[in-house]
Amino acid sequence: MTNRNTEFFPKDLQDKLRNQFYFLDSDLNGNKRIFFENAGGALRLKSAVEKYVEVSKIPDSPVRDYDIAQMINQDITDGKKDISMLLNAEGGEIAISLTASKIMFEMITVAAINLPKGNIVTTSIEHPSSYDACEFSSQQYGHELRVAKADQGTGSVFLEELLSHIDEETRIVSLILTSNITGGMHDLKKYTQAIHERNSEAIIIVDAVQGAPHELIDLSKCHVDGINIAPYKMFGLRGVGFAWLSNRLACMPHHRLLATAETNWDLGSATPAHYASFSKIVDYICEIGMYYIGETDRRTLIEEGMNRIKLQEQAILNRLLNGSETIQGTKQLNNVMIHFEKENGIDQDLILAMTFSNISNNKAVEVYKENSIQVFAREASSHYSKRILESVGLDSLVRVSPIHVHNSEDVDEFLRVTKIINNM
Ligand SMILES: Cc1ncc(COP(=O)(O)O)c(C=O)c1O
Known part of the structure; x- marks a missing residue:
């Protein structure tokens, strides 16, 4: 199996991209927040709005x-x-x-x-x-x-x-x-x-x-x-x-x-x-492509841009799972189960599907929220989730869905809070 990329965007590109989104570090009320709920509606590009x-x-x-x-x-x-x-x-x-x-x-x-x-x-x-x-x-x-x-x-x-x-x-x-x-x-x-x-x-x-x-x-x-x-x-x-x-x-x-x-x-x-x-x-995706390969035709820039987004998201997923020298990843925590990712390898989207053995998924989402991290519990009680969860043998999971503009600090903060939940 091909290894997942572990290299994040270079800092200058990362900073440039991060500046282009609304509410990346704080919510509407001005409170600090990391938004790992992009599968429910992604962070917005200022230029698109x-x-x-x-x-x-x-x-x-x-x-x-x-x-x-x-x-x-x-x-x-x-x-x-x-x-x-x-x-x-x-x-x-x-x-x-x-x-x-x-x-x-x-x-x-x-x-x-x-x-x-x-x-x-x-x-x-x-x-x-x-x-x-x-x-x-x-x-x-x-x-x-x-x-x-x-x-x-x-x-x-x-x-x-x-x-x-x-x-x-x-x-x-x-x-x-x-x-x-x-x-x-x-x-x-x-x-x-x-x-x-x-x-x-x-x-x-x-x-x-x-x-x-x-x-x-x-x-x-x-x-x-x-x-x-x-x-x-x-x-x-x-x-x-x-x-x-x-x-x-x-x-x-x-x-x-x-x-x-x-x-x-x-x-x-x-x-x-x-x-x-x-x-x-589409301009924004091309801008990412252009950083790496310079001016060229629009489709080539889209290809480069999307491939770079995917690599960045692999690096995010890798850190979520394996942590770093200074912080434990979700895989190292004994009360955390990560579903699907191991079997999918690099064919896993930037969605971390988690369950906890010491606490309900809803409670875990609450603790994340108290610690300024937005994630979502997919529950079989919702008609949006029921059939799908049942078909993969679960009745609930915590869905963690960052996007490519998140960085290693965001991931480490998430891991810090996950460890608190793990130890509850
Ligand atoms: C995979 C997938 N397909 C379709 C939809 C439907 O999108 P909408 O609710 O905007 O119609 C969603 C929304 O969550 C989705 O995640």
Whole structure:
């Protein structure tokens, strides 16, 4: 197994990046806080928020032919181009909705309505937005629902298990890129190519909401028909979800103003500010890439930037687990259990899934909070977590989800508090 990177960003880059986020060291009330809850909504980039505000001030409709209107229309065009470039998608369509869940439901139901009756394959660790869309569509449109089981050790779904549910009657396969609860990642290239080999007609839909902020996506190497992202999990804003759709999926009959192109998924007045804001996120990723390789084309910078983010997050995860010469890591504490990470190795997202043998997970979250660290307990009592936790054999876990702008001091403070909890 390849070793996880242990080198953090150089200090000058780290400082430059940290300055670009709101509330990195303190909360809204000005109280000191380390925000390790980014899987519930990531720290915000100032530039993404400022751009949204700047463009939102403009009253003009983007579908007019004068200068200001054209300028904000260009924001939409550029934003769509940036989303495609982030995913390295050729052609196809960009769709927008209020939430990532809504756009996921739309993609899955459109495919389910338009394809002949067959089966829909999903997994036990999908977020409810895709799982429920598959279940709903199966019930409404007469497909059989098939659910691939998760492996309890890795918190991911093995390819063989997924493939065992796919046959010539499979119409849709829905796969999460990275679980927002276990942190288990699926190799998109390997999985989608294998699904496509098994059934080249199946529509493949991917939930990249958790994966996109943490790893490079390259659709040119994958077989994907629909994939969604959520800016608020990727340093941007709530209130919007984006998707890329292949031409095949995009041109299936769907809700559309009928005078517009067959593949158009825009319905109603566009919001240029959402696209302009997202372009700032892509600019930021490029800025990281540029630090390492200098000026070059935007996709190359995105690749470098995302790969560097991933390396930094591996270093954070490594320190969380193994500590340093001066502080013990979570793995060295006798009352702490870390799930999934060991089996996943470098295929573990920056999510530490912990349980404690001496204290309830909810109590542990309280103690973290009292010590100015925000984490979250995923509990089976929540409909967002129940099925997923049960499928990996747990009823609760403490989810710790930093992002790449956190540094070794943040990690060490977390470890200091974890030791207090361990000794309670
Ligand atoms: C993996 C994953 N998919 C989809 C979603 C749905 O996002 P939203 O609630 O914004 O629709 C989430 C949100 O937590 C998520 O973590």
